[in-house]
Amino acid sequence: MSGDVVSSSTQVQHGPVGQVGSGDGAFTTRQLSRLDEALTLSSKESGLEFSVYVGELAAPTRAHAEALFEQLNPISVLLAVSPGQRCLHIVTGDESAKRLPNRACALAALAMRAAFANGDLTGGITIGLRMLADSAGHA
């Protein structure tokens, strides 16, 4: 299950736990709870296991995102966002690709790019999750 995924030097978070209130994390408490709500709702609605990686990706970034995905399940969908490198990757597996064709992923990536270019990191991730869950439909 995806809750056990830990890669070296990466912290796994279930919603707003950990650095709550300290203010030095990448996201504020309010942003973290929005992120958690979007993740949980879209996973629950679609039956796919969404996860969001935010951080540096080693070049080539696509290969790194796919390597991260290999620690997940075939039913998982990984949204890898590297704000420093200004790139994002959506990765689907055997099962999730049947529900999410590449065209649907490209549309979600387009909406995310638009939000990110405006500096709205949380909004972009939330929109991406919502669009992917909508196109996957109900489980």
Place this chain on the structure above:
Amino acid sequence: MTIVETVLVFVGIPAGIVAVLVFGVYGKTLLHQPNRYRPGKAWTYPPAWYVAHPDALDTHAAPAASVTAVGGASGEW
């Protein structure tokens, strides 16, 4: 009234009132700067991986022997 008193009354008091108003309007943002991402700014935070709360998932698929990426999309901004 001496010149010092005049300056204090007609400059000091208005300046004080303005300072109070400015603090009332912008104080919260000045004291607590939200972590706002701006395109082009360096990202110095450690990598984080967010997953849905396990209680929300009712599909606990057994981890497959080998999971390979099949499709997806990429983008840059």
